[in-house]
Amino acid sequence: MADLKSQTIYRALRERILSNDIEPGARLVLREIATQYESSDIPAREALRMLERDGLVETEPYRGARVTTLTAREVEETYFIRSHLESIATGLAAERLSEAALGELEVLMERMQEAVDAQDGPRFSDLNREFHETIVAACGNEMLRDLTMDIWSRHSGFQRVFRLVPKRLATSQAEHEGIMSALRARDAERASKLALWHKRSVGDTVGQLVDGA
Known part of the structure; x- marks a missing residue:
């Protein structure tokens, strides 16, 4: 169930990022994502990892995740x-x-x-x-x-x-x-x-x- 939920969150966030609904540089807060998609932190965290693998999100120690800004x-x-x-x-x-x-x-x-x-x-x-x-x-x-x-x-x-x-x-x-x-x-x-x-x-x-x- 967690895998299915993480895929659902991943696809939803990916589409929002690619359509610029979530703009480059925007902060992605784990707890807010989990709440928005009615999940625990685990699938939300996995979704962010998949987005990071795609190059759409970057994670900084102690600062959390942000949408990647292209240079x-x-x-x-x-x-x-x-x-x-x-x-x-x-x-x-x-x-x-x-x-x-x-x-x-x-x-x-x-x-x-x-x-x-x-x-x-x-x-x-x-x-x-x-x-x-x-x-x-x-x-x-x-x-x-x-x-x-x-x-x-x-x-x-x-x-x-x-x-x-x-x-x-x-x-x-x-x-x-x-x-x-x-x-x-x-x-x-x-x-x-x-x-x-x-x-x-x-x-x-x-x-x-x-x-x-």
Whole structure:
């Protein structure tokens, strides 16, 4: 029961953080969270640990937990690494992607377009992650996959961009179309270049969001 409750609290707080309902830098008080979600301290504490693992919350000794504040330097460094890792992974995937995985990507493209049409940032954000994870999983290099997914997991806060900058949805979807075209053609060089440009483009938008905060 505690595990189920901690997951419920985790998902609720995660959505509130990503939608900026709880703003960067806000303090998260354990007892207040437990009271709000009608739980004991144990599942509330576990939920905070999961959020910290996602990079959405940071805990300081004797000061408790706060929502992570993104810095311009962190955005720049993270997207520099991500753009190159995902560029390599996407190029490899173009050569190794199975027909089944390609079919999964086609379905995800349709669902992302539906989210764009509905201006559903949270839905697009989740599908966007699944889209890129499917590509990276198909690269055939376990170390590259693990490194890329580790960075994704530790910097979930960047997903706020699809909630806070609605026009980014259509831009990202157009960039996805280019990547998909290269994957369908098994064009590794073009897929790699387009993935690099895509991540740099997203990084620029996130950077502007941080600068304007």
